Amino acid sequence: MAIRVAVDAMGGDQAPTVIVEGAVRAAQSSKGRLQVQLCGPETVVQPVLESFGAVSGIEVVHAPEVIGMGDSPVAAVRTKPNSSIHVGLRRHKESRADAFLSAGNTGAIAAASLFVLGRLPGVFRPSITTFYPTTKGACTILDVGSNMDSRPEHLQQFAKMGSAYARIMMDIAHPRIALLSVGEEQAKGNELVRSTHELLLNDIDLNFIGNVEGRDILHQKADVIVCDGFIGNVILKFGESIMTAVPEMIQQEMDQLKAKPSEVALLKKALSRLARRFDPENYGGGGPLLGVEGEVFILHGSTTAGAVEECIKTAAQAAKANLTNAIQKALAP
Amino acid sequence: MAIRVAVDAMGGDQAPTVIVEGAVRAAQSSKGRLQVQLCGPETVVQPVLESFGAVSGIEVVHAPEVIGMGDSPVAAVRTKPNSSIHVGLRRHKESRADAFLSAGNTGAIAAASLFVLGRLPGVFRPSITTFYPTTKGACTILDVGSNMDSRPEHLQQFAKMGSAYARIMMDIAHPRIALLSVGEEQAKGNELVRSTHELLLNDIDLNFIGNVEGRDILHQKADVIVCDGFIGNVILKFGESIMTAVPEMIQQEMDQLKAKPSEVALLKKALSRLARRFDPENYGGGGPLLGVEGEVFILHGSTTAGAVEECIKTAAQAAKANLTNAIQKALAP
Numbered sequence: 051m052a053i054r055v056a057v058d059a060m061g062g063d064q065a066p067t068v069i070v071e072g073a074v075r076a077a078q079s080s081k082g083r084l085q086v087q088l089c090g091p092e093t094v095v096q097p098v099l100e101s102f103g104a105v106s107g108i109e110v111v112h113a114p115e116v117i118g119m120g121d122s123p124v125a126a127v128r129t130k131p132n133s134s135i136h137v138g139l140r141r142h143k144e145s146r147a148d149a150f151l152s153a154g155n156t157g158a159i160a161a162a163s164l165f166v167l168g169r170l171p172g173v174f175r176p177s178i179t180t181f182y183p184t185t186k187g188a189c190t191i192l193d194v195g196s197n198m199d200s201r202p203e204h205l206q207q208f209a210k211m212g213s214a215y216a217r218i219m220m221d222i223a224h225p226r227i228a229l230l231s232v233g234e235e236q237a238k239g240n241e242l243v244r245s246t247h248e249l250l251l252n253d254i255d256l257n258f259i260g261n262v263e264g265r266d267i268l269h270q271k272a273d274v275i276v277c278d279g280f281i282g283n284v285i286l287k288f289g290e291s292i293m294t295a296v297p298e299m300i301q302q303e304m305d306q307l308k309a310k311p312s313e314v315a316l317l318k319k320a321l322s323r324l325a326r327r328f329d330p331e332n333y334g335g336g337g338p339l340l341g342v343e344g345e346v347f348i349l350h351g352s353t354t355a356g357a358v359e360e361c362i363k364t365a366a367q368a369a370k371a372n373l374t375n376a377i378q379k380a381l382a383p
Numbered sequence: 384m385a386i387r388v389a390v391d392a393m394g395g396d397q398a399p400t401v402i403v404e405g406a407v408r409a410a411q412s413s414k415g416r417l418q419v420q421l422c423g424p425e426t427v428v429q430p431v432l433e434s435f436g437a438v439s440g441i442e443v444v445h446a447p448e449v450i451g452m453g454d455s456p457v458a459a460v461r462t463k464p465n466s467s468i469h470v471g472l473r474r475h476k477e478s479r480a481d482a483f484l485s486a487g488n489t490g491a492i493a494a495a496s497l498f499v500l501g502r503l504p505g506v507f508r509p510s511i512t513t514f515y516p517t518t519k520g521a522c523t524i525l526d527v528g529s530n531m532d533s534r535p536e537h538l539q540q541f542a543k544m545g546s547a548y549a550r551i552m553m554d555i556a557h558p559r560i561a562l563l564s565v566g567e568e569q570a571k572g573n574e575l576v577r578s579t580h581e582l583l584l585n586d587i588d589l590n591f592i593g594n595v596e597g598r599d600i601l602h603q604k605a606d607v608i609v610c611d612g613f614i615g616n617v618i619l620k621f622g623e624s625i626m627t628a629v630p631e632m633i634q635q636e637m638d639q640l641k642a643k644p645s646e647v648a649l650l651k652k653a654l655s656r657l658a659r660r661f662d663p664e665n666y667g668g669g670g671p672l673l674g675v676e677g678e679v680f681i682l683h684g685s686t687t688a689g690a691v692e693e694c695i696k697t698a699a700q701a702a703k704a705n706l707t708n709a710i711q712k713a714l715a716p
Contacts, residue, residue: 264621268628288597295601303653320636
């Protein structure tokens with residue numbers, strides 16, 4: 051039977067076009083193994099879908115309301131119960147879809163997921179997870195923004211959930227888990243990190259390798275890096291700016307060196323290949339919201355059709371592997 | 384009269400050679416306007432100094448003890464009262480030097496500064512300040528590591544001190560002050576940031592422009608960015624890794640593109656120029672420890688002779704401009 055993925059057709063800066071295009075690509079390349087449900091206002095989404103011609107394995111599910119990027123998450127969840135996010139999540143809740151994904155308002159996705167799906171038993175706080183390109187591949191970082199003021203027990207759960215994710219979805223038998231801090235020594239860091247270090251050291255289910263520093267992220271000293279959502283989000287956005295600022299800086303230097311046009315062209319090619327390495331398309335298209343009762347994936351607001359396609363496949367893979375079940379087991383006392 | 388700068392000759396990975404070389408350069412180029420005091424064990428420092436031939440405007444001040452990079456700051460400050468750091472700070476305290484700088488153990492410099500010089504009246508916590516290269520120059524960030532668990536009043540003082548520093552030392556009449564957060568809106572961020580935002584908004588002495596995000600640092604949306612020391616340190620070290628990881632990644636792409644040796648050579652040249660932009664040598668050589676009763680500058684442990692030379696000049700400039708006095712005025716209620 052095909053795996054059914056509900057997709058928020060209205061989420062992201064270039065919705066619905068880019069989302070529908072990614073969905074069409076995923077449906078086409080799956081050769082019947084996927085069934086995509088595009089959630090959004092029928093009058094908006096249907097014409098876009100039709101512009102791609104006849105595609106099998108894809109349908110529109112009517113959702114009359116849309117939550118904007120600027121909407122307050124909590125208010126939107128209450129006042130727009132028929133948003134594309136709600137409708138998609140309800141499909142998943144009612145087992146009419148096996149997973150849900152959105153490139154929309156992150157706070158609203160997290161809040162609506164809690165409201166519609168609920169959290170897994172024992173979970174303090176769900177966590178937004180992302181992947182970070184490194185010199186050696188990619189590492190998983192969580193939390194990157196759903197929890198602004200965390201406690202040590204929260205970070206310990208993030209570590210358990212991140213470890214289970216890397217095991218199930220990235221095929222790493224014993225993921226190396228590290229805690230983001232300002233020095234390797236256990237005594238380094240703020241109160242939160244020092245208390246969390248203690249908890250992780252004593253957690254026999256984790257392959258905890260200790261603290262890593264800011265400089266270790268890009269060099270992939272760990273498979274999963276755990277931090278609180280405030281710092282994770284700052285780091286995430288700082289990292290995104292590398293691929294806008296550093297090429298600009300290199301270009302400034304090439305100009306100073308009076309590089310020939312052919313040399314500049316080659317550099318631009320290398321940089322655009324590098325930018326693709328920083329593109330979520332290369333590592334699953336989006337990251338999971340771990341800790342809720344279901345398979346929910348969140349994409350970047352500026353997502354591409356390629357990333358949408360990848361994320362649909364990743365969400366289907368998570369549903370097939372029963373990721374939520376694995377997370378729940380990892381959290382069991 | 385010459386400005387007298389006491390220098391910890393034993394601080395940093397390549398001490399004393401690199402430190403002495405930087406000091407010699409500063410003394411030579413100052414043409415009598417500077418007098419450098421190299422603090423460290425006479426038998427170690429004197430021969431290195433002599434290896435540079437006869438240099439005027441420089442002398443060795445004997446300090447028999449050395450604090451290592453791995454020493455516990457608090458313990459070292461108590462058990463090594465005659466370290467090169469202590470001796471240099473005491474020269475400053477006794478007005479036999481107008482400023483002090485070190486590339487040694489940051490925690491020990493901060494702790495010894497508090498112990499020997501004391502804090503300025505009303506200062507909650509001194510703050511380590513650094514400069515960050517951007518597409519448009521450099522921005523000032525504080526705190527980057529001296530305070531792991533800060534309160535809103537601490538961050539407000541960092542803002543005031545950073546603003547005074549940018550005004551006095553960087554010649555910016557009305558420095559744009561921003562708070563590092565996860566969104567521009569006042570309601571975004573953790574509890575610390577939300578409360579600090581409120582304080583900064585109501586502080587008429589500051590040109591507070593609101594929150595900035597991680598992605599705004601490299602694009603210089605503000606002149607001074609305020610954050611707590613934990614996140615500042617993570618960001619600082621993450622930023623340092625850009626210049627090791629990104630060139631490696633670009634090289635990987637150039638190899639894939641089968642770039643010619645001449646093209647690779649040009650790129651390497653551009654990257655090494657860019658790396659120089661990330662070199663502290665270009666923005667004062669080191670950053671001040673703001674909030675103590677004196678002019679104290681801290682250099683990176685891997686400092687170069689050029690950065691030491693620059694930092695000596697910067698410290699002399701701070702002494703001449705009476706930076707500490709300006710900071711004190713900025714903090715006055």
